[in-house]
Amino acid sequence: MIQYEKPIDSIVVGAGILGLWAARHAILQGERVVVVEKRKVGAGASGGFLGALMPHMPDSWNPKKQMQLDGLSTIQDAINLLEKDTGMDCGFRRCGRLMPLTHEKMKTHVELRMKGAAEHWGSPYKLRCMECWKDPLWLNPEIATHGAQYDSLSARVDPRKYLTALAAFVSGRATILEDTEVVGLHPERDSLTLSNGEVMEAGKITVANGWEAYPLLQPYLGPLNENAPIGRGVKGQAVLVELEHDDGMPIIYNDGTYVVPHAGNRVAIGSTSVKDWQDGSYGSPDAFDPDDMGFYHKALELVPSLVGAPIIERWAGVRPRNTLAGRGTEPWFGPVPGHGNLIALIGGFKITFGIAHNCLQVSKSR
Ligand SMILES: Cc1cc2nc3c(=O)[nH]c(=O)nc-3n(C[C@H](O)[C@H](O)[C@H](O)COP(=O)(O)OP(=O)(O)OC[C@H]3O[C@@H](n4cnc5c(N)ncnc54)[C@H](O)[C@@H]3O)c2cc1C
Incomplete structure (x- = not known):
């Protein structure tokens, strides 16, 4: 029998970035919360170390880009409050x-993006075209043959520090049940079932268990999709290197490869798209595949100062990618139709860290 205080107002499934933010919001609203986590806090895609907070391109504006802008322009305040509440640092920096x-x-594309940024991002964020970057060891001029696009809206956060701060806030005010798996949802009875057969009840159930949410939510969101799959997991890999650098340097992004400077002489390098991992050739979802290091070699060409920097950690994870009819990969943050007490927080694709703190506002606007 699992121990927790009853009655519960709100159960959150999953202790990744979305589940922990949902729990923080619920606690701040005075709700009694239990977070149910199959493994450990941060065991999913949120437990990596890349931490890039990057906007979509500001041309061809749409509601998804607006949602992302709302997230990126408010995240610093949200993190400041969390840091104040916990006394913990989240490693945030508006690094560009x-x-x-x-x-x-590509220069023509940049011109359109500059117009889009001026129209939609507004002050103080800017996007511009530059001839070259001041440090040829940070962006290789032999790759940036026609200059570079720079934006000042992008930022970075240390995902593990961020998660640790959120978990500290939540665990001090609510229960986090680790090693506890949810295997079924029963919104019509305000309850869910755990793998040991126990039934938990609450007025609100928030499902935020990453790519593993799809089988749980398929019965409720599937009908909107003509019963086709509502999403799938996409694997990604990253390495962390030790390198003395100015951590105010911008993120470098090219062709799916990210280079993200962090404090403490750490630079994270990664890519979030390993195709066909579900065919079994990649082993378990979070197994790092040493034969899939193309992203790292691309990074060495892009950022010459990385050459020779020792790799101190390798990490792989699987992120959720929604495939909802008419909504594409757009995240689903909000109630499931017909079940106002069942809230789904799924998707976000490559951008979840920049929007997670706003999940409740997005959910309310649905
Ligand atoms: C290599 C890589 C790099 C990335 N880089 C970035 C980046 O730079 N910026 C960015 O914004 N995004 C990035 N992403 C994407 C981002 O990490 C994810 O979109 C995000 O972490 C998803 O958060 P989540 O809370 O939805 O899911 P998760 O973090 O996966 O959390 C889900 C949790 O639910 C638990 N769980 C699963 N099933 C159950 C169950 N049945 N019962 C109870 N608990 C359950 C899991 O154990 C897990 O802890 C990256 C992804 C990868 C793979």
Whole structure:
């Protein structure tokens, strides 16, 4: 029998970035909360170390880009409050992002993006085109043959520090049940079932268990999708290197490869798209595949100062990718139709860290 205080107002399934934010919001609203986590806090995609907070391109504006802008422009305040509440540092910095321009035609795209940024991002965030970056060891001019695009909206956070601070806030005010798996949802009875057969009841159930939410939510969101799968997991890999650097340097992004400077002489390098991992050739979802290091070699070409920097950690994870009819990969933050007490927080694809703190506001606007 699992021990927790009853009655519960709100159960959150999953202790990743979305589940912990949902729990923080619920606690701040005075709710009695229990978080149910199959493994440990941060055992899913949120437990990596990349931490890039990067906007979509500001041309061809749409509601998803607005949602992301709302997240990126408010995240610093949200993190400041969390840091104040916990006395813990989350490693946030508005460091900006550089993308090399590798052929002339890209400059035309940048012009459109500059207009889009001026119209939609507003002050103080800017996007501009530059001839070259001041440090050729941070962005290789032989790759950035036609200059670079720079934006000042992008930022970085240390995912593990961020999660640790959220977990500290939540665990001091609510129960986190680790090593406890949810195997079934019963919104019509305000309850869910655990793998040991126990039934838990609460007025609100928030499902935020990453890519593993799809089988739980398929019976409720599947009908909106003509019963096709509502999403799938996409694997990604990353390495952490030790390198003395100015951690105010911008993130470098090119062709799916991220280079993210962090404090403490750490630089994270990663890519979030390993295709076909579910065919079994990659072993377990979080197994790092040493034969899939193309992203790392690309990073060494992009950022020459990384050459020779020792790798101190390797990590792989699986992120959720929604495939909802008419909504594509857009996250689903909100009640499930017909079940106002069942809230789904799934998706976010590569951008979850920049929008997770706003999940409740997005959910309310649905
Ligand atoms: C290599 C890589 C790099 C990435 N880089 C970035 C980045 O730089 N910036 C960015 O914004 N995003 C990035 N992402 C994406 C981002 O990590 C994810 O979108 C995000 O972490 C998803 O958070 P989540 O809370 O939805 O899920 P998760 O973090 O996966 O958390 C879900 C939790 O639910 C638990 N769980 C699963 N099933 C159950 C169950 N049945 N019962 C109870 N608990 C359960 C899991 O154990 C897990 O702890 C990256 C992803 C990868 C793989």
